Amino acid sequence: xxxxxxxxxxxxxxxxxxxSADWPSLPRKAEPKATRTPVFDEAGRVVDFSGGKETLDDAxxxxxxxxxxxxxxxxxxVAVEEVGDTLRVIMWxxxxxxxxxxMTAMVWTFYPEIVDWTVRSGDGTLRNVGPREDLxxxxxxTRKAELAAAGTLPLLVGSGEFARVLPxxxxxxxxxxxxxxxxxxxxxVSDALAAVPTPGYREWFK
Numbered sequence: 001x002x003x004x005x006x007x008x009x010x011x012x013x014x015x016x017x018x019x020s021a022d023w024p025s026l027p028r029k030a031e032p033k034a035t036r037t038p039v040f041d042e043a044g045r046v047v048d049f050s051g052g053k054e055t056l057d058d059a060x061x062x063x064x065x066x067x068x069x070x071x072x073x074x075x076x077x078v079a080v081e082e083v084g085d086t087l088r089v090i091m092w093x094x095x096x097x098x099x100x101x102x103m104t105a106m107v108w109t110f111y112p113e114i115v116d117w118t119v120r121s122g123d124g125t126l127r128n129v130g131p132r133e134d135l136x137x138x139x140x141x142t143r144k145a146e147l148a149a150a151g152t153l154p155l156l157v158g159s160g161e162f163a164r165v166l167p168x169x170x171x172x173x174x175x176x177x178x179x180x181x182x183x184x185x186x187x188x189v190s191d192a193l194a195a196v197p198t199p200g201y202r203e204w205f206k
Contacts, residue, residue, distance in 0.1 A: 001087045001112060003080060004067040004199045008183050010056045014196050015067060020087055023080040024177055029061030031077075031181045038184045045187035056189065063180040064193050066091075069110050070200045071133060076182055079174035085112050090174055092138075105138040105171040135163040138171035 004015035005026075039048040056062075065074040068089050075091035082088075092105035111132045144165060173179070185193070 001068075001082065001110075002203075003087070003089075004203070006064045006067070006193060006196065007060050008056065008062040008064040008185060008189075008193070009058045009060075010189065011058055011192075013058075013193070015199055017199075020080050020082055026180065027060045028180050029059075032062075032183045046184065046190070047187065056183070056185070061180075062183045064182065064185075065198075067199050068108070069133060070198070070203075071108060071110070072198050073106070073108060074182065075106075077173070078180050078182065079178040081174065081178060083109070086110060087112070092171065092173060101140050102143040103140060103168050104143060105168065105173075107136040107138070109134040109136075136166055137163065138166045138168045140168045143168075 001020045002017060003020045003023075004017055006015045007013055038046040041047045063074075063078050065072050066078055066080060066089055067073070068087055071089075073089045073091045076093045076095055077091065079090045080087070081090070087110040089108045089110070090105065092103070093099050094103045094105075
């Protein structure tokens with residue numbers, strides 16, 4: 001299936017279109033050192049790193065994000081799998097220094113065609129919502145409670161009847177051969193990558 005990959009590079013780079021079947025053969029760099037931590041300025045922007053100095057160059061290998069059907073997926077680690085006629089994108093954040101007891105993982109399942117399906121909206125009416133995507137969201141009980149208390153859990157899930165929230169302890173990461181790693185970026189590099197337009201779902205069906 002068609003996906004769009006954005007690499008984490010020293011200079012701004014657009015998304016690269018590719019076939020998900022080629023994911024295992026992509027170049028991959030080693031997971032960044034666990035001791036490498038960001039240094040923030042007063043505005044909360046990353047301005048330096050301490051404890052490790054991996055060099056960010058213009059070679060492919062560290063992932064910044066994957067886009068499938070208009071949905072951008074990113075995290076400490078990202079994997080792509082073809083399961084039957086569906087596409088599965090797995091992303092998870094498990095850095096003990098950054099997340100501690102708030103580790104999360106999202107498993108998106110994308111269906112290959114625009115299917116005719118409906119969900120019941122808040123006022124009880126039925127509506128056609130176009131392409132279907134399912135979400136399994138794994139998170140710690142503490143993190144789930146915090147999000148629910150803040151009222152953001154439904155917003156973050158965003159998939160209505162087709163979403164499940166599961167314990168993070170049940171999450172099984174994909175094998176290393178399917179996994180690409182992300183890396184902390186200086187703020188100006190992160191901003192430049194974020195400024196690249198994300199391919200919309202119409203690009204998926206071209």
